[in-house]
Amino acid sequence: MKSLYGVIGSPIAHSMSPLIHNDAFLQKGVDAYYHAFHVDPEELETAVAGMRALGVNGFNVTIPHKEAIIPLLDRVEDAALQIGAVNTVVNRNGELIGYNTDGRGFVEALKEVVKLKDKHVLIIGAGGAARAIFYTLALEEGVQIDICNRTVSKAEDLIKEFSLERIARSITVDQAAREIQRYDVVVQTTSVGMHPKINDIPLPLKSIKHHAVFSDIIYNPIETKLLQEAKSIGAITQNGIHMFAYQAALAFEIWTGKFPDTVRMKKLVEEHLG
Ligand code: ATR
Structure with missing residues (x-):
């Protein structure tokens, strides 16, 4: 069965994460789909419960939820706890674990x-x-x-x-x-x-x-x-495209165990923005 990944945030319509992750899934032969979900702050708790209930395999977290999501997760790696922000969540056998790949x-x-x-x-x-x-x-x-x-x-x-x-x-x-x-x-x-x-x-x-x-x-x-x-x-x-590509690549690696082609990711973003 296809795996499901995504990103939650607000605003989210212009997120380039679906573009680079869906391309990386194809490149790496991973049968998965990545979707951008608009989630307002008052819906964060329900959205995380929904991710859990639906068995979504993993998701990114962006503005304004990176701090607020921490108490909603089962476990958070030490670096993300110290930084006080989570941008990547993985669902391991029903347990939601938070990471920070930005730094x-x-x-x-x-x-x-x-x-x-x-x-x-x-x-x-x-x-x-x-x-x-x-x-x-x-x-x-x-x-x-x-x-x-x-x-x-x-x-x-x-x-x-x-x-x-x-x-x-x-x-x-x-x-x-x-x-x-x-x-x-x-x-x-x-x-x-x-x-x-x-x-x-x-x-x-x-x-x-x-x-x-x-x-x-x-x-x-x-x-x-x-x-x-x-x-x-x-x-x-x-420029910031490099960090954007690498934080995405590290999230992709946490989810799939595979490291995507960051040069390709950067090129896709450049084409999209250019
Ligand atoms: P982010 O999560 O993107 O880092 P943030 O936590 O709101 O956003 O931090 C914004 C940073 O940009 C802060 O360092 C802020 O400086 P202050 O701490 O003095 O607010 C800085 N910043 C934002 N607008 C600025 C401006 N017009 N001039 C100088 N610094 C600015």
């Missing part, structure tokens, strides 16, 4: 363009996406990180919460802009520059470190103003 997805994508050992990393932002990325880069990869956020206290709280004062510090956006030449890798996790405000930039750029890598998790537009400017002064850049 790991981002880092796997980043490793395609830079070796992280001994690199100085700046994370711009301290929201939900930054949290997953910071957790993975700092705790799992042991990278030295500065975080700059409009609301400085949020970055400070994040570092304190994970007891990472040893390898991470909070700085102001102004300080990050002044000292941008120090960073080998700059990770942009805020919504600044996202469609429709495509001319916004989270910090001004003058000169940057030679061979610096700039990675922005935004993929609409495909190239943010920050990436355009960084590229024009010599940076290696990576």
Whole structure:
């Protein structure tokens, strides 16, 4: 019998997850179908009960349910618990288990363009996406990180919460802009520059470190103003399509035990957005 997977969120109509997962099922010879389900917050509990009752094999979780779903699951892996967000659920013999593939997805994508050992990393932002990325880069990869956020206290709280004062510090956006030449890798996790405000930039750029890598998790537009400017002064850049593909690939692996072709996934997304 065909297996059933999906994604729950709101809004969900423009999700590209069905496109890449259904293609990956075909590519990998998995007899399964992936569907996007619109679920409003007040229906989350019922929706999860429905997934359980119907024996749905697994599903992704997106905005606004990544935190709220945690108490509704039977088990949540430690990294997702620490991050405080689940984006992937697998149904193992009736037990719903939550994972977070966002942080790991981002880092796997980043490793395609830079070796992280001994690199100085700046994370711009301290929201939900930054949290997953910071957790993975700092705790799992042991990278030295500065975080700059409009609301400085949020970055400070994040570092304190994970007891990472040893390898991470909070700085102001102004300080990050002044000292941008120090960073080998700059990770942009805020919504600044996202469609429709495509001319916004989270910090001004003058000169940057030679061979610096700039990675922005935004993929609409495909190239943010920050990436355009960084590229024009010599940076290696990576847009949000890479993280999107890798978080999906890692979810696919949790569900099927097979790792899909991420290059193909990225191409499909690019074609869809382009
Ligand atoms: P997400 O889950 O996508 O990370 P979030 O948790 O709401 O969303 O976090 C949004 C991030 O973008 C935060 O770092 C936020 O900064 P604040 O903590 O100061 O709110 C940042 N952000 C959003 N709009 C911004 C803006 N106009 N200028 C600067 N930072 C902004």
